[in-house]
Amino acid sequence: MIYKILNKEDIGRLKDELSLGLPGTAKIYYVIRNALDDNLSGFDVVVDNWPKWNCILLRPESTDKVLNYFKQTHICHTKSVSALKYFLQRPGLIDWSQAINFTGVPSDVIPVLNEVCKKHGGQITSKESRLMYAWSKCSPPDMPIIPDGITLSSLKPEHAKILKSDWANQNNAEELEGYFKSVIEKFESSCLLDKNGRILAYICMQYNGSIAMIYVLPEFRKEGYFDILISDLTRKLLAKRDIAYGFIPFNDTSLINLSRKLGFEWVPQGNMTWTRFTPNIARRHQKKETSESKVPDVFSEDLGTLLKNQLSVI
Numbered sequence: 001m002i003y004k005i006l007n008k009e010d011i012g013r014l015k016d017e018l019s020l021g022l023p024g025t026a027k028i029y030y031v032i033r034n035a036l037d038d039n040l041s042g043f044d045v046v047v048d049n050w051p052k053w054n055c056i057l058l059r060p061e062s063t064d065k066v067l068n069y070f071k072q073t074h075i076c077h078t079k080s081v082s083a084l085k086y087f088l089q090r091p092g093l094i095d096w097s098q099a100i101n102f103t104g105v106p107s108d109v110i111p112v113l114n115e116v117c118k119k120h121g122g123q124i125t126s127k128e129s130r131l132m133y134a135w136s137k138c139s140p141p142d143m144p145i146i147p148d149g150i151t152l153s154s155l156k157p158e159h160a161k162i163l164k165s166d167w168a169n170q171n172n173a174e175e176l177e178g179y180f181k182s183v184i185e186k187f188e189s190s191c192l193l194d195k196n197g198r199i200l201a202y203i204c205m206q207y208n209g210s211i212a213m214i215y216v217l218p219e220f221r222k223e224g225y226f227d228i229l230i231s232d233l234t235r236k237l238l239a240k241r242d243i244a245y246g247f248i249p250f251n252d253t254s255l256i257n258l259s260r261k262l263g264f265e266w267v268p269q270g271n272m273t274w275t276r277f278t279p280n281i282a283r284r285h286q287k288k289e290t291s292e293s294k295v296p297d298v299f300s301e302d303l304g305t306l307l308k309n310q311l312s313v314i
């Protein structure tokens with residue numbers, strides 16, 4: 001068997017098997033669950049063998065079937081570094097003539113992924129490794145006191161335009177309004193509003209089930225809003241029996257210490273990073289590559305990335 005594309009029944013079996021490995025398998029479990037529930041449409045779920053698999057790859061069926069911000073996304077999971085090395089090289093599995101964002105990649109897989117990608121020609125770039133921190137206690141976190149005049153609520157689809165403006169300096173800003181609207185409609189979120197309904201702070205989810213996209217207006221970053229948002233969203237996820245977790249940059253000791261203080265614990269099996277493969281042909285056509293690079297890989301916008309410049313003032 002070169003590889004197998006799973007049907008919906010098989011995807012259901014795969015989801016059930018991955019649930020037995022939670023929280024370590026969370027980053028692929030929720031992707032698979034969202035694909036099964038049609039929250040993440042347009043992806044093939046491919047395994048190296050079935051039912052005894054070692055590697056999983058979600059790849060776009062075609063660029064016109066996935067949302068614009070997922071056009072280059074390939075989502076990986078493996079039980080074995082060596083197995084993934086050979087899996088990725090199987091004929092027809094991956095179109096190496098196109099730019100690819102590999103997401104969900106375990107940190108120890110990066111050297112192997114780099115070797116495979118370079119063999120196909122092109123440039124490899126990887127982001128700083130992330131550590132997975134999850135809420136592992138039986139009871140939910142205590143809710144901090146909400147200041148007078150502030151309302152704790154959830155985001156609404158019409159807020160997507162406001163959220164986009166908060167990230168206007170990102171190179172993928174044009175795609176973010178649609179992305180925010182989709183995650184607000186499909187997943188849990190939390191926000192803090194003043195008496196006039198203005199959003200002071202918010203947090204939402206990713207398609208891989210992680211907590212991310214947190215933002216606090218600069219003038220309110222000493223008010224403890226971060227603790228309120230994290231605690232509220234964690235409680236909402238636990239009420240649905242979901243895993244509350246997020247990714248933190250490996251060297252971000254401030255956020256790691258803050259997460260531990262709140263009650264989150266490191267999950268070694270969840271460590272990951274993102275790698276971008278740019279084929280040589282795309283590099284030679286710089287204008288085309290510049291255009292392609294505007295398509296964001298929204299899986300990469302994790303909790304740590306977006307908080308990095310806020311921690312000192314929260």
